[in-house]
Amino acid sequence: MKILRYPGTNALLVSVVSAIYAFIFIFTANHIEFVRLLSHANTLSSSFWNSWSSFIIKGGMKYVGYAIIAITAAIVALTIFRKRKYDEYQVNILARGFIIAGVITVLLLPVALILVLSDKNYAIESMFLLLTIQWLGVLLVDLVYTVKCFR
Amino acid sequence: MKSRIKELREQYGLTQKQLGEKVGVSRQAINAIETGKFDPSIWLAYDLAKFFNLSIEELFNFRESERK
Numbered sequence: 263m264k265i266l267r268y269p270g271t272n273a274l275l276v277s278v279v280s281a282i283y284a285f286i287f288i289f290t291a292n293h294i295e296f297v298r299l300l301s302h303a304n305t306l307s308s309s310f311w312n313s314w315s316s317f318i319i320k321g322g323m324k325y326v327g328y329a330i331i332a333i334t335a336a337i338v339a340l341t342i343f344r345k346r347k348y349d350e351y352q353v354n355i356l357a358r359g360f361i362i363a364g365v366i367t368v369l370l371l372p373v374a375l376i377l378v379l380s381d382k383n384y385a386i387e388s389m390f391l392l393l394t395i396q397w398l399g400v401l402l403v404d405l406v407y408t409v410k411c412f413r
Numbered sequence: 414m415k416s417r418i419k420e421l422r423e424q425y426g427l428t429q430k431q432l433g434e435k436v437g438v439s440r441q442a443i444n445a446i447e448t449g450k451f452d453p454s455i456w457l458a459y460d461l462a463k464f465f466n467l468s469i470e471e472l473f474n475f476r477e478s479e480r481k
Binding site: 349350351352354410 | 437439441442445446451453454457
């Protein structure tokens, strides 16, 4: 827990995971080998899933990747300009946040497996949606935390 | 945990931010302790008690607080 007192720890953890997600989202956008794996037939009678699928096919995930980079950059910038360590209350809040994010990530694994096993069509689209919501959610909460603890 | 921090802080004419600066924590930490949302570490409890010239038992009401 002591390591969380250093604001750089938060920035480092967020940066490493964001770099992986941003790389995947930007690299796979419009990549021909990846686009081949997606569902093109609009087989579900759900306008939401068909819209999400066409968003990915058109390379929209690169914008999600850019959004991840932008939010992470804001968190890192705020961390660099913060002069003091976090106090024990702020460390407590940060630790709880990481635990909740970790639990959600662990719960996503069986959910993703169920999605693939139950219907492999749209499995990749579903995984991308889950990961986008999960990581953007974590980043936005972390940004709010960093802003509130900036002074 | 219930405490007399808010009462004593107001007697001393301090804001939460000023008290936080005296004991090296944020305004949010003092607010969370005053409202019973956060139990401080033994060292922060010691620093607060020392600042108000009280013992930890006099500053924090252990008898009326729930053990976590």
